[in-house]
Amino acid sequence: MQRSQKKVSASELLGISTLIVGEVGSGKTALTAKILDDLVDLGYAQEITVIDIGPDKLGVGGKLSNYSKRIGEIRLLEPKGLRAPRLEGKNAEEVIRFAEENKRKIEPLFLSFLDSPTNILVINDLSIYLQAGPVETIFSLMEMARTFLANSYYGRRLSEDYGSGITKKEMEAVNSLLKKVDKVIYLQ
Numbered sequence: 001m002q003r004s005q006k007k008v009s010a011s012e013l014l015g016i017s018t019l020i021v022g023e024v025g026s027g028k029t030a031l032t033a034k035i036l037d038d039l040v041d042l043g044y045a046q047e048i049t050v051i052d053i054g055p056d057k058l059g060v061g062g063k064l065s066n067y068s069k070r071i072g073e074i075r076l077l078e079p080k081g082l083r084a085p086r087l088e089g090k091n092a093e094e095v096i097r098f099a100e101e102n103k104r105k106i107e108p109l110f111l112s113f114l115d116s117p118t119n120i121l122v123i124n125d126l127s128i129y130l131q132a133g134p135v136e137t138i139f140s141l142m143e144m145a146r147t148f149l150a151n152s153y154y155g156r157r158l159s160e161d162y163g164s165g166i167t168k169k170e171m172e173a174v175n176s177l178l179k180k181v182d183k184v185i186y187l188q
Contacts, residue, residue, distance in 0.1 A: 008031070008035065008185060009038075010035045010038035010039045010042060011038075011042060013035065013147060013149060013183065014120075014146075014147050015146055015147055016147065016148075016181075016182035016183055017142050017147075017148040017149075017180070017181040017182045017183070018148065018149045018150075018181060018182065018183040018184075018185065019126075019150055019151070019152060019174075019177055019178060019181045019183075019184050019185070020032060020149075020150070020151040020152070020184075020185040020187065021151070021152050021153075021154035021174065021178070021184065021185070021186055021187070022153075022154060022155065022186060022187030022188065023153075023154070023155030023156070023187075023188070024153065024155060026155075026187035026188060027187050028151035028152070028153075028187055029054060029062050029063075029064060029066075029067055029124060029125070029151060030067050031151070031185070031187065032064060032067075032122065032124055032149065032150075032151045033064050033067030033068040033071075034067075035122075035149060036048070036050065036064065036068050036070065036071070036074070036122055036149075037068055037069055037070045039120060040070040040073050040074065041070070044119075044120055045070070045073040045074050046118075047118050047119040047120050048074040048075065048118060048119075048120040048121075048122065049074070049075045049076075049077065049113055049117070049118040049120070049121050049122070049145075050064060050071070050074055050075070050076050050077065050122045050123075050124065051077045051078075051106075051109050051110070051113065051121070051122070051123045051124070052064050052065070052076060052077070052078045052123075052124045052125075053078075053079060053082060053102075053106050053109075053123065053124060053125050053126070053128045053129055054082075054124045054125035054128070055082050055083060055084040055125070055128065056081075056082065063078075063124070064122075064124045075118060077109040077112055077113065078109075079102075079105035079106055079108075079109060080105070081105065082102050082105060082106075082128060083098040083101065083102060084098075084128075085098035085099045085102070085131060085161070085164075085166060086160060086161050086166070086167070089161075089162060089164070090162075091162050092161070092162040092163045092164040093164075094162075095161050095162050095164040095166060096132075096164045096165075096166065099131040099132035099164075099166050100132050102128055102129065102131070102132065103129060103131075103132040103133045106128070106129050106133065107133070107137070110137060110141060113141060113144065114140065114141070114144060117144040117145060118145070119145065119146040119147060120145060120146065120147040120149070121141060121142075121144070121145035121147070121148050121149070122149045122150070123138075123141070123149075123150035123151075124150075124151060125151065125152070125153070126138065126150045126151065126152040126174075126177075127152040127153040127154075127170050127174065130152070130169070130170045130173035130174060131166040131167075131169060131170045132166065132169070134173075135172075135173040135176045135177060138150075138173075138177060139180065142180070142181075148181070150177075152174050152177070153170075153174075154171075154174050
């Protein structure tokens with residue numbers, strides 16, 4: 001696994017798996033959008049699927065469409081009504097319920113990609129899925145794409161989960177991904 005900082009060329013990510021990680025507000029979604037736009041500029045629009053699972057609100061993450069100028073030129077899969085469990089949940093039961101609901105809304109998009117894969121797969125805000133979903137599903141997605149690019153929360157600021165256990169599950173899953181991908185981009 002190669003570790004890197006912010007300066008990255010889209011062309012150097014072709015043919016490998018890359019995970020962008022960092023704390024809230026570190027620029028993960030913005031960097032992912034820049035790389036996506038660069039890939040479109042390089043002529044790969046027809047080969048790209050984006051699965052955008054960033055929550056709609058609450059000042060965390062955000063949608064790639066808020067950052068990308070070229071999002072309309074690629075295959076975009078987006079679930080409706082995702083929640084930010086740790087920020088919106090008021091107790092452990094609610095946090096778990098929101099995480100499970102998110103998983104149920106996201107999994108059909110993953111199946112859609114597996115049924116009709118493209119060479120390049122970009123996933124925005126992978127941590128939302130990993131709070132309740134198995135990391136093995138992500139490994140399957142990685143295997144189907146020649147180029148895999150995803151970003152994920154990886155920090156401590158959102159650790160309060162009311163004892164639900166989703167923070168620990170998410171952290172363990174991201175750690176598994178960090179060991180599996182070819183390149184990790186850490187943002188501070």
